[in-house]
Structure formats: structure tokens, C-alpha cells
Amino acid sequence: MASISPAFSLWTSRMLSVLRITAGFLFMQHGMQKLFNFPAGGHSAELFSMMGLAGVLEFVGGLLLIFGLFTRPVAFILSGLMAVAYFMAHAPQGPLPIVNQGELAVLYCFIFLFLAVAGAGDWSLDAWRQRLAARR
Template identity: 60%
Template sequence: MIDLRNWSPRLLSVLRIVSALLFFAHGTQKLFGFPASDMHPAMFTLSWFAGVLEVGGGALLLIGLFTRPVAFLLSGQMAIGYWLAHAPQSPFPAINGGDAAILFCFIFLYIAAAGPGPWSVDAAKGAR
């Protein structure tokens, strides 16, 4: 039997990287219309600032730089986003479209507590 405990730190890095890529894509949709989207928020609106956090924070999480504070900030963004944009539509996440916001919130909260994993700029800086 394979001992998967040895893979735990690496899979933390994989979780961070995949989550960051998905999150980054939400920001590029808002700010640049890619992938194709009908959402084009005006500059300095709440949605625009969300897009800036998604692109900037997603990029930092992707490479694993300032991982803990960035993940904590983005977790809060997703909690606020859920309660402002999704919860008023319905109390059920499957209906209000807030499933991803909830998952991002708790994944980022976990990453803020657990750290970036070994495949990160933060880990490389710490090794020096």
C-alpha cells in the first residue's frame, strides 16, 4: 500500500495552484472579458475591485508568494461576495450560484492556516 502521507505537502501545493488558476480566471473574466463573459464592470465598482483582487491575489497564490495573508484576504472577499451577491437570491447555494464562493472561501481559509506547501516562492525563500 502506498503511504499517501508523504504526498500531503505536495498536494497542498497542488490545491493552492489549481484553486489560484480557477480564481484568477474569474478575475480575467471580469477585467478582460476572457474567457468570454457578459460581465464588464465599470472601473472602481465593487465588481471591478473583486476582479482586481481575483487577478492579483490569484497570481500571488499561483506562485505561492505572501500566501498566508493573501489567502486570508481572499477568503474574506469570498465570504463578503457570497453574502452580498448570492445569499440574497436564495438561502440555498445550489440555487443561488454561491457554491464556488463558499468553496473558495474555505479553501483559502485552509491555505491561510496550512501555508503554501513546498512548491512555492514562500517555501523557496524560507529554504535560503
């Protein structure tokens, strides 16, 4: 079992990066729908509204997560955004996420909370900046 461990530890940080990139890409699309009505079928929001602010945070935050730039603070803010979204929009409709259609908000909330604690992973601008600073 000990011989398998180095392979797992090598891929742990890489898969953390894959999780971050995938979550950021999917989350960014929610912001694109709110801000640009793209992809079609979205619901545009006025920029200076609560939905507009959510759209900006989703789009910019998702983009920053894709590149792994400022991952910890961005993920923490997005986790809070999803907690607020759940309790404002979903929780009043029923007690359980499966009933109130809040599963995605809960899942994003905890993925982002995990990224805020775990960091960006190897494949990120944050890791590149750390390697650059260590060389100096």
C-alpha cells in the same frame, strides 16, 4: 500502516501545492473576465467599482497563489472576499447555496481559509524563501 505514513506525509505538502495552484489558476480567471473580458463571455467591470475591485483581487490574488507568494495573507483576504460575495450576491436569493447558486463562492471561501492556515506547500516561492532564510 506505519510504512505508508512517510509516503503520505511526503505527498501531503505537494498536494497542498497542487490545490493552491489549481485554485489560484481557476480564481484568476474570474478576475480576468471582470478586468479584461477574457476569456470571451465574461462581464467587464469598471476598474473603480466594487466589481472592479473584486476583479483586481481575484486576478492579482490568484496569480500570487499560483506562485505561492505571500500565500497566508493573500488567501485570508480572498477568503473574506468570497464571504462578502456570498452574503451580498447569493444569500439574498435563497437560504441554501444550491438554491442561490453560491456553491462556488462558499467552496473558494473555505479553500482559501484552509490555505491561510495550512500555508503554501513545498512547491511555492514562500517555501523557497524560507529555505533561503534558513541557510543564512
